[in-house]
Amino acid sequence: MRTLFIFFVAGVLTATTSLLLAGSGFGQALPVVKINAKKAALGKRLFFDERLSGDGALSCASCHIPEKGFADGKPLSSAYPGTEGFRNTPTLINTVHKKSLGIPWFHDGRIGTNLNDVTRDQITETIWMNMDMRIMQERVKQDPVYRKMFKDVGMGEPSNGKVRKLIPEYLKTLTSRNVPFDQGKMSAAAKKGEALFKGKGGCAQCHNGPLFTDGQAHNLGVPENQDIFKEPLRHITFVAFNMFMGNENFMNLRRDPGAHVINHYADGRDMGKFFTPTLRELKQTAPYMHNGMLASLKDVVTFYNKGGGNDPNKDSRLKPLGMSAQEQANIVAFLESLSGDPLTGPEHVYGESISQKYDPIPNWLTVEN
């Protein structure tokens, strides 16, 4: 009896928690976030500054490109010079909302607490910007423009901790604008598509809430991107990542383990699961899925209409849908109605090239900046 009671209580708790998660409603407005405009402007300069990477070759914007919806338009990302990436670059538009909605970051959900940690990961990891935080701090301190900007926002001297707060302040400015769905300005086809999305298509089971994601990981049987295993520079990055993440048998892996990285279940039930991404701004961010295997929204809908791919762990909700070509086109129209204006104006893009012409500080190790 007591055990039953405990199970009952646990059940109620789980049900309550999942109601509180992103999953609950459908397509609500995005949460409003408070932005400190001056700090965001400083964060913007840092986001576009190549000096934040080890050899000065990459800025955040090298991979999160404004004209490509802050993704990069490629199936698999590039990486630090001399290597190549093995996952699709996600959009950064609306990424700031993940925190309040309880959705973790990265395709495999490996960082769930805050954007400050994600920013540190992107700057310091060998495969991304390969930067030592102490060197970064000194580089920023050498630049008189930064010294002035840090003082003006009341943050005193530049430091690596402050950089990791300021970039997320800029990321707060990257949120959807003028989205037909939010404005109730959808075409007739898109409206039909919305009904199919919630009904026959079964899409809203996983794609709901303000970002159209349940914040959970699922296996859809998306085919592996064989370039990861055929191209040595990608494969070496993939192997190194899996080794550092403690994934078993990393030398022989021939699939991306995805969210397995979180719990490493011995029976492998978490293998090949990826977190449900946002469906906002898809018009700007082709190709799709964690490995860029689906080139267009039409391809994505065809994939679901067939019941997804093949995988022993495939989510049981994916079944052939039997939708006509017209119904599929309506779903595509609905997906397109979730995209708003590109964020490519001066508010979001640091227009001028960042000047690196300044005299070094004499005795910089001993003087106060």
Ligand code: HEC
């Ligand atoms: C070399 C390309 C590259 C560079 C440079 C880069 N990123 Fe990324 N970024 C990626 C890729 C690829 C992912 C997805 C990785 C994964 O899921 O395993 C990602 C993921 C992210 C995410 C998680 C998004 C989400 O919704 O899950 C954030 C936030 C992010 N990057 C911010 C930044 C910031 C800030 C910088 C600069 C400090 C930066 N990135 C530099 C390629 C890059």
Ligand code: HEC
């Ligand atoms: C079982 C949960 C589930 C269902 C049902 C589902 N999706 Fe997804 N969706 C996901 C997951 C998980 C991903 C990411 C998979 C990956 O990265 O490999 C995804 C990815 C996508 C993407 C690609 C987004 C991007 O940026 O790469 C689109 C578009 C999409 N789904 C639309 C739909 C539509 C339309 C339907 C209904 C026909 C649907 N989904 C049904 C879970 C689901």
